Amino acid sequence: MDARLQQFDDKMKKAYEFLESDYGTIRAGRANPHVLDKIRVDYYGTPTPIQQVGNVTVPEARIIQIAPWEKSLLKAIEKAILTSDLGINPSNDGSVIRLVFPELTEERRKDLVKEVKKKAEDGKVAIRNIRRDGNDSFKKLAKTEVSEDEIKQLEDSLQKLTDKYIKDIDALMEVKSKEIMTV
Numbered sequence: 001m002d003a004r005l006q007q008f009d010d011k012m013k014k015a016y017e018f019l020e021s022d023y024g025t026i027r028a029g030r031a032n033p034h035v036l037d038k039i040r041v042d043y044y045g046t047p048t049p050i051q052q053v054g055n056v057t058v059p060e061a062r063i064i065q066i067a068p069w070e071k072s073l074l075k076a077i078e079k080a081i082l083t084s085d086l087g088i089n090p091s092n093d094g095s096v097i098r099l100v101f102p103e104l105t106e107e108r109r110k111d112l113v114k115e116v117k118k119k120a121e122d123g124k125v126a127i128r129n130i131r132r133d134g135n136d137s138f139k140k141l142a143k144t145e146v147s148e149d150e151i152k153q154l155e156d157s158l159q160k161l162t163d164k165y166i167k168d169i170d171a172l173m174e175v176k177s178k179e180i181m182t183v
Contacts, residue, residue, distance in 0.1 A: 004137075004138070004154060008134040012165045013165075019122075019169060023116065031058045031099070031101050033051070033057075036051065036056060036066075039086070042080070043073065053073050054066050054068035062101040063100050063101070064101070065097070065098050065099075071094075074092055075092075077090075088101065104180075109180050113177045113181060116176045116180065120173035123169045124166050127169070131161075138154045
C-alpha cells in the first residue's frame with residue numbers, strides 16, 4: 001500500500017475499532033464484562049477501571065460478579081456502579097458484588113438497536129471525513145510534482161478503502177442488532 005494511503009487506512013481502522021469497542025459497552029440482555037469498561041472506582045484518590053481493582057467474572061448468563069482484591073473497595077465499587085449510567089443495582093454480600101441483568105423488554109431492545117444504528121452512522125461519518133481529508137491532501141499534492149493520473153489513482157484507492165470500512169461497519173451493526181433482538 002502506498003505510504004500516502006497508509007495513514008488514512010490507519011485512521012479508518014481506528015474509527016472502526018472505536019465503534020467496535022463502543023458496541024462492547026452496550027448491554028444486550030446477557031452479562032458482558034465490557035459494560036464495566038467506562039466505570040472508574042476511586043482507588044486511593046485515583047480513578048481506576050474496575051478490572052484493575054478486582055476479578056470480574058460471569059458465573060451465569062445474566063450475572064457479573066466482581067471480587068475486589070481489597071475488601072475495603074466494596075463500597076467504592078458499589079458507589080461507582082450506582083452513579084454510572086448502567087442502570088443496575090449491585091448486590092453486595094460482604095465479599096463480592098453481583099450485578100444481575102434483567103431480561104430486556106421489547107421496547108428497550110428496539111431503543112438499543114436505534115442506538116446501535118446511530119453509532120454506526122457516526123462511525124460512517126468519521127470514515128467519510130477521513131476520506132475527505134485524504135482527498136484534500138491528494139489535491140495539495142497535485143500542486144507539486146505528482147501527476148493527475150497518480151492523484152486520480154490515490155483517490156480511487158481511498159474510495160475503495162472507504163467502501164470497505166463502511167461495509168465492515170454495516171456488518172458489525174447487523175451482528176450487534178441481531179444480538180440485541182435475540183431473546
